[in-house]
Amino acid sequence: MKLLIVDDEVEICDFLKSFFEERNYEVKTASSGQAALTAAEQFKPNVVLLDIKMPGMDGIQVLGTLKKKFPRMKVIMVTALETRDKIEECLRLGADNYITKPLSLEYLENDVREKIEALTSSGAS
Amino acid sequence: MTSYDYQEALKNAAKTMVRVKNPRRLLKMIVRFIVKEVGLSHASILMFDQLKSRYIFVDSKGSHRIPINLIKLDQSNPLIQWFSDPAPKAKLNKDFLACTELTSWLQNSEMTHHNAPLKARLLQLKDVLETLKATVCVPGFYKDELLGVLILGNKLKGGQFSLEEISFFQTLANDASMAIKTAEYQEDLLSKNLQLEKQKRELEIRLQEIAELRKKEQETYYQIVMSLAQEVNAKDPYTAGHLKGVERLGIMTAQEMGYDLSGRKKDVLVASLHLHDVGKIGVPDHILLKPASLTEEEWKIMRQHPSKGAKILEPLSGFKEVANVVLHHHENYDGTGYPDGLRGEKIPLEARIVSVVDSFHAIVSKRCYSKGQPIDAAFKELERCAGTQFDPHVVEAFIRAYKRTLNGKHHKEESAHRLAS
Numbered sequence: 300m301k302l303l304i305v306d307d308e309v310e311i312c313d314f315l316k317s318f319f320e321e322r323n324y325e326v327k328t329a330s331s332g333q334a335a336l337t338a339a340e341q342f343k344p345n346v347v348l349l350d351i352k353m354p355g356m357d358g359i360q361v362l363g364t365l366k367k368k369f370p371r372m373k374v375i376m377v378t379a380l381e382t383r384d385k386i387e388e389c390l391r392l393g394a395d396n397y398i399t400k401p402l403s404l405e406y407l408e409n410d411v412r413e414k415i416e417a418l419t420s421s422g423a424s
Numbered sequence: 425m426t427s428y429d430y431q432e433a434l435k436n437a438a439k440t441m442v443r444v445k446n447p448r449r450l451l452k453m454i455v456r457f458i459v460k461e462v463g464l465s466h467a468s469i470l471m472f473d474q475l476k477s478r479y480i481f482v483d484s485k486g487s488h489r490i491p492i493n494l495i496k497l498d499q500s501n502p503l504i505q506w507f508s509d510p511a512p513k514a515k516l517n518k519d520f521l522a523c524t525e526l527t528s529w530l531q532n533s534e535m536t537h538h539n540a541p542l543k544a545r546l547l548q549l550k551d552v553l554e555t556l557k558a559t560v561c562v563p564g565f566y567k568d569e570l571l572g573v574l575i576l577g578n579k580l581k582g583g584q585f586s587l588e589e590i591s592f593f594q595t596l597a598n599d600a601s602m603a604i605k606t607a608e609y610q611e612d613l614l615s616k617n618l619q620l621e622k623q624k625r626e627l628e629i630r631l632q633e634i635a636e637l638r639k640k641e642q643e644t645y646y647q648i649v650m651s652l653a654q655e656v657n658a659k660d661p662y663t664a665g666h667l668k669g670v671e672r673l674g675i676m677t678a679q680e681m682g683y684d685l686s687g688r689k690k691d692v693l694v695a696s697l698h699l700h701d702v703g704k705i706g707v708p709d710h711i712l713l714k715p716a717s718l719t720e721e722e723w724k725i726m727r728q729h730p731s732k733g734a735k736i737l738e739p740l741s742g743f744k745e746v747a748n749v750v751l752h753h754h755e756n757y758d759g760t761g762y763p764d765g766l767r768g769e770k771i772p773l774e775a776r777i778v779s780v781v782d783s784f785h786a787i788v789s790k791r792c793y794s795k796g797q798p799i800d801a802a803f804k805e806l807e808r809c810a811g812t813q814f815d816p817h818v819v820e821a822f823i824r825a826y827k828r829t830l831n832g833k834h835h836k837e838e839s840a841h842r843l844a845s
Binding site: 308 | 478489490491493495496
């Protein structure tokens with residue numbers, strides 16, 4: 300259960316990292332789009348939690364690249380942005396879910412678990 | 425902090441809360457105050473977001489702070505449920521929630537089989553507290569409404585919170601809730617007030633628009649009335665174009681009498697001189713232009729023109745005095761005139777002047793029913809009727825003013841005609 304958390308706010312990365320580590324996930328964090336791509340390459344996470352609004356390469360660009368390179372990697376967009384256009388664009392690019400901040404931790408954890416379960420069951424078949 | 429310190433801190437906090445009108449700022453101040461003065465790993469405030477009925481972090485300070493705007497707690501969250509659910513909560517203290525107390529309860533041997541649902545609930549609760557790294561949670565209520573939760577981390581010096589410390593936090597939380605509610609009410613009132621002000625302004629604008637429309641309407645109506653007056657004069661070929669002359673003679677007379685023409689008075693006089701016969705528009709041409717004497721029946725109709733004129737002017741709110749003059753310009757000084765038989769000073773002065781000027785005109789101009797007469801004969805006629813038909817003072821002033829103008833011009837006949845025309 301490998302999870303990559305991408306957010307330019309280090310505080311958010313740290314908080315979510317400790318939340319998921321306590322729940323027995325293996326977690327890495329990245330605070331920029333570029334760092335996210337590098338981490339994905341090396342760490343090969345099952346699920347990526349991806350913020351949209353980041354300086355430089357934004358989450359939508361990262362999403363596009365990730366889905367091209369690693370089609371099986373599950374990407375959950377976690378963002379404060381909530382415009383219809385953005386949501387549609389993310390889904391078009393293959394995002395597996397779109398969660399807006401402030402979020403319910405319970406919902407987030409359930410969603411991550413679901414994605415991983417889907418991966419393992421499809422991998423098994 | 426000592427007991428004295430807490431009391432002092434509370435007093436200061438209470439004073440500040442009264443001053444701070446913005447509740448968000450107040451909450452930030454409380455969080456900073458707690459972290460700094462009490463020395464905690466972190467302190468955070470969860471506040472109820474009424475709009476979306478959820479609880480969000482409005483502030484968090486300290487080394488283990490919770491990122492603002494990342495997490496929300498729904499009303500179904502175990503922590504929120506714990507405080508907002510009025511059902512009895514076992515033997516646990518419900519005014520605050522301490523992690524240690526919760527742990528010891530869970531380890532208690534009494535937590536047997538039949539307590540399973542409660543145990544499940546407490547486990548969930550413990551999970552939330554661990555996620556938030558909370559040692560103690562203190563709810564803030566307003567009446568029975570859970571407005572927020574104060575979430576406190578560990579004491580940096582180690583050790584547990586004393587009851588005194590917890591009661592200090594409780595007081596703070598409840599005072600803050602009160603301050604938030606008060607601020608909300610004030611904001612609500614303020615916005616309602618603003619709305620009322622806005623409506624009032626809109627109403628004023630509408631009223632002004634209506635007033636302007638009315639004014640415009642009246643101006644238009646006045647134009648119509650003026651063109652009616654000209655129409656009436658134009659009908660009679662002998663008086664056509666005489667309005668300017670009538671105006672001059674009327675003003676001259678009024679001035680000679682020492683009548684104050686300041687302000688609107690001059691306008692009233694001028695308008696009356698122009699409009700006195702506007703009612704003739706309602707008199708059939710065969711009567712108005714008859715080249716012979718009128719029958720009694722025809723006179724009856726002819727005598728209606730002052731009241732018809734007044735009626736035409738009625739809709740003009742600024743023409744009440746003018747309408748009154750028009751109505752009475754055929755009254756006689758001795759009370760034998762029409763329509764009301766007014767006598768002497770009861771007849772408006774402007775009407776008495778109009779009467780003299782109009783009659784003078786009738787005499788000197790060659791009207792359809794009589795040949796025009798020279799100025800001297802006209803003066804004689806006016807003097808003969810002074811005291812009966814005319815106000816003698818007006819006649820006297822009229823003749824004096826007229827003669828002075830003639831002498832001033834040295835061209836008797838010519839000037840007279842120019843004046844009269």
